[in-house]
Amino acid sequence: MRILIVEDEPGIARFLKQGLEEEGFAVDVAATGPAGLAQAQAQPYDLLLVDWMLPGLTGLDVCRQLRAQQDQTPLIFLTAKDTVQDTIAGLQAGANDYIKKPFHFEELLERIRVQLRPAGGPSERFTLGPIVLDVSTHQVYKDDEEIALTQKEFALLEYLLRNKGKVCRRQSIIENVWDIHFEYNTGVIDVYMNALRKKLKITKDDEFLQTIRGIGYVARD
Amino acid sequence: MRILIVEDEPGIARFLKQGLEEEGFAVDVAATGPAGLAQAQAQPYDLLLVDWMLPGLTGLDVCRQLRAQQDQTPLIFLTAKDTVQDTIAGLQAGANDYIKKPFHFEELLERIRVQLRPAGGPSERFTLGPIVLDVSTHQVYKDDEEIALTQKEFALLEYLLRNKGKVCRRQSIIENVWDIHFEYNTGVIDVYMNALRKKLKITKDDEFLQTIRGIGYVARD
DNA sequence: CATGAATTTTAAGTGAATCTTAAGGCGGCT
DNA sequence: AGCCGCCTTAAGATTCACTTAAAATTCATG
Numbered sequence: 250m251r252i253l254i255v256e257d258e259p260g261i262a263r264f265l266k267q268g269l270e271e272e273g274f275a276v277d278v279a280a281t282g283p284a285g286l287a288q289a290q291a292q293p294y295d296l297l298l299v300d301w302m303l304p305g306l307t308g309l310d311v312c313r314q315l316r317a318q319q320d321q322t323p324l325i326f327l328t329a330k331d332t333v334q335d336t337i338a339g340l341q342a343g344a345n346d347y348i349k350k351p352f353h354f355e356e357l358l359e360r361i362r363v364q365l366r367p368a369g370g371p372s373e374r375f376t377l378g379p380i381v382l383d384v385s386t387h388q389v390y391k392d393d394e395e396i397a398l399t400q401k402e403f404a405l406l407e408y409l410l411r412n413k414g415k416v417c418r419r420q421s422i423i424e425n426v427w428d429i430h431f432e433y434n435t436g437v438i439d440v441y442m443n444a445l446r447k448k449l450k451i452t453k454d455d456e457f458l459q460t461i462r463g464i465g466y467v468a469r470d
Numbered sequence: 471m472r473i474l475i476v477e478d479e480p481g482i483a484r485f486l487k488q489g490l491e492e493e494g495f496a497v498d499v500a501a502t503g504p505a506g507l508a509q510a511q512a513q514p515y516d517l518l519l520v521d522w523m524l525p526g527l528t529g530l531d532v533c534r535q536l537r538a539q540q541d542q543t544p545l546i547f548l549t550a551k552d553t554v555q556d557t558i559a560g561l562q563a564g565a566n567d568y569i570k571k572p573f574h575f576e577e578l579l580e581r582i583r584v585q586l587r588p589a590g591g592p593s594e595r596f597t598l599g600p601i602v603l604d605v606s607t608h609q610v611y612k613d614d615e616e617i618a619l620t621q622k623e624f625a626l627l628e629y630l631l632r633n634k635g636k637v638c639r640r641q642s643i644i645e646n647v648w649d650i651h652f653e654y655n656t657g658v659i660d661v662y663m664n665a666l667r668k669k670l671k672i673t674k675d676d677e678f679l680q681t682i683r684g685i686g687y688v689a690r691d
Numbered sequence: 692c693a694t695g696a697a698t699t700t701t702a703a704g705t706g707a708a709t710c711t712t713a714a715g716g717c718g719g720c721t
Numbered sequence: 722a723g724c725c726g727c728c729t730t731a732a733g734a735t736t737c738a739c740t741t742a743a744a745a746t747t748c749a750t751g
Contacts, residue, residue, distance in 0.1 A: 363565075399708085442727090620699080656700080660737095661699085
């Protein structure tokens, strides 16, 4: 689960990032309104935590702009403002929840879980350097640009990313991606690795998809 | 929109009922935990407003029982208890929000709207390039010209637009648009996509409704 | 109820995209 | 140097979606 924090006070941002990472979330931080908006547009997140008062754009502006672009990512405001008018304005702008500072981390955590809950199946996502693979929507991005992959290309990349850092033997790949369980001598894997590297523009210098001669392949970042 | 209030203090119950009815909601009231539970099970509601302290069963018990029966109706706790432990317990039990008394009616109203939003809030209009789909009036326009769609055509387009930018798998489409929950292989989706593209005059060059071979379709602009 | 029109679903032929096979070339390893 | 294994490309096989037409169902109407 990926969370973006948009918060300008470094102390609070650090505290949140650390706490959420300990809970197993992948956390990015943006320090200004425009930076947060750009980041949220660039990559898919599962949840946004947005401070109300921000340099550049207010949190309210960020929220409005995202919703205007049909971005329905759950968004929780995190703020010292606690007048009723502000709460209402925030929720009307399309926010999903609103927590007043000072807050207890436990409560924030639970409210985050509530927002992620209705998303149903956990949207499985894997990353490899600049590459993001979303299993549920069958989409792949490199540097925030969407890359169109065919079924087999996607399945192969998914298998390598699920085993990131581990060397995958050719035999395992054939069994898991092609579902062939007898000995089989073929060049399909080579052909597909070639297609993947081409589409993802991975050069020989990159080490994202390495060949292990005589064994198989590894994905590492 | 139907709301059930479970609250034992007659004054508060009456105040809420009147306020919500003025906003156009259909409101029922139950005064005890067991009565509320029975009422919620007997009829479908769009939202439950539940007091924490109730005679018979606590609000927490009511919430737990409903969730245990796979009832996912949005539920908001309404309570004087304001310790962090209680908030967390409430959210963990499956509640969607938690408002502390005393609260402003305006804030409650907005939080109710947030919960109802995904099921039909204010943003009932979707756009895709020159195409506009209005859910509430069941109308579709392209370049300000109205296009007549049948029910299934409309439902399919609505589903794709609600998930704009995300790839929709054939399986998800069959489940959400046709409400078929077992495996089913058929060509209906193809036929309807064809009809949609024809009526909306979408050519192969347009990328509004793209096919993802082997997976499904995406709407993008 | 019976009829006809509109909508929804099934079915089949066609064509294009994807998958697989195969072969030549290149580079590392012994 | 020579072998083996990987890369690359292109052509054949196959799968899947598009398209059309006809059958089944639903809906409104007399």
